[in-house]
Amino acid sequence: MAVSKCTRLSGPLTKQVLDSVDSVLFDCDGVIWRGDQPIPGAPEVVNLLKKAGKRVFFVTNNSTKTRKMYMEKLEKLGFEASEDEVFGTAYCSAVYLKTVCNLQGKVYLIGSNAMRQELEAMGIEQVGVGPDPVSGGQKDWASVPLDPEVKAVLVGFDEHFSYMKLNRALQYLSNSECQFVGTNTDSRLPLEGGKAVPGTGCLLKAVETAAQRHAQVVGKPSSFMFKCMASKFKLEPSKCLMVGDRLDTDIMLGTTCGLKTLLALTGVSTVADAEEHQRSGCPKRQGMVPDYYVDSIAEILPALQA
Ligand code: PLP
Numbered sequence: 101m102a103v104s105k106c107t108r109l110s111g112p113l114t115k116q117v118l119d120s121v122d123s124v125l126f127d128c129d130g131v132i133w134r135g136d137q138p139i140p141g142a143p144e145v146v147n148l149l150k151k152a153g154k155r156v157f158f159v160t161n162n163s164t165k166t167r168k169m170y171m172e173k174l175e176k177l178g179f180e181a182s183e184d185e186v187f188g189t190a191y192c193s194a195v196y197l198k199t200v201c202n203l204q205g206k207v208y209l210i211g212s213n214a215m216r217q218e219l220e221a222m223g224i225e226q227v228g229v230g231p232d233p234v235s236g237g238q239k240d241w242a243s244v245p246l247d248p249e250v251k252a253v254l255v256g257f258d259e260h261f262s263y264m265k266l267n268r269a270l271q272y273l274s275n276s277e278c279q280f281v282g283t284n285t286d287s288r289l290p291l292e293g294g295k296a297v298p299g300t301g302c303l304l305k306a307v308e309t310a311a312q313r314h315a316q317v318v319g320k321p322s323s324f325m326f327k328c329m330a331s332k333f334k335l336e337p338s339k340c341l342m343v344g345d346r347l348d349t350d351i352m353l354g355t356t357c358g359l360k361t362l363l364a365l366t367g368v369s370t371v372a373d374a375e376e377h378q379r380s381g382c383p384k385r386q387g388m389v390p391d392y393y394v395d396s397i398a399e400i401l402p403a404l405q406a
């Protein structure tokens with residue numbers, strides 16, 4: 101199929117591309133749903149892909165839900181889904197700490213209850229979830245009490261993020277043997293109407309700045325998420341299609357791992373963004389140019405209904 105990159109996926113090409121893969125990886129927010137609303141046609145696309153014998157995976161950088169919570173959300177929105185098809189950063193971070201970091205000890209967690217649950221399911225104890233009480237009148241913050249069993253700091257989305265947590269993370273990370281892991285680096289979470297809120301990337305940057313260290317990042321575009329799936333399901337990269345709405349995370353992940361890539365224009369990135377990367381001539385930016393794009397994944401429906 102000799103087509104140039106960043107091609108609109110339409111007509112017979114859609115079926116050709118679908119026939120060339122056996123697995124489809126969907127980013128979640130901006131591709132199959134926006135917030136709590138499904139993208140129109142997305143449940144039908146997912147369900148028909150499965151009917152056609154394709155394996156489907158849901159790959160999200162959002163660390164605020166467990167696999168079980170995602171499965172429940174997917175089902176509620178009309179997607180046929182099982183827990184083992186979901187790869188979120190709460191789950192993948194726990195796998196990362198267990199398998200890559202070979203962690204023997206506890207985690208100081210800047211994150212959510214969902215992250216705590218995924219860590220515990222993997223047999224990893226955590227401290228730190230929930231608000232860190234502001235110690236009244238404490239002056240010597242550098243001597244804040246620490247748990248000697250903590251051997252890693254994990255940073256994900258945390259609505260209770262605070263100066264005290266930042267300080268505690270710095271104190272743990274001052275020990276060079278303490279491992280440092282972040283769920284993802286998304287700096288902003290876009291909302292309807294052009295609004296946005298700070299993403300986990302802001303919290304992770306704060307901790308990196310304080311600790312003067314770089315975290316190991318689990319989420320897209322790091323290839324770990326794909327490795328995690330590939331090892332469990334024996335995926336052949338060239339037979340996988342990664343569908344995403346962000347060039348710097350989803351499409352970059354797809355390129356790095358050797359997957360086919362499809363940009364859906366229902367989220368963050370635009371075709372103009374992709375063309376700018378393409379025109380730049382910069383080798384690294386070519387990784388952010390998708391093979392194909394569609395206005396919405398609903399556009400692949402006719403190829404599945406035929
Ligand atoms: N992180 C958080 C906390 C989010 O709420 C979202 C989107 O809702 C994301 C990351 C990005 O998720 P995705 O990778 O599914 O686009």
Ligand code: CA
Binds near residue numbers: 130131344345346
């Ligand atoms: Ca997305």
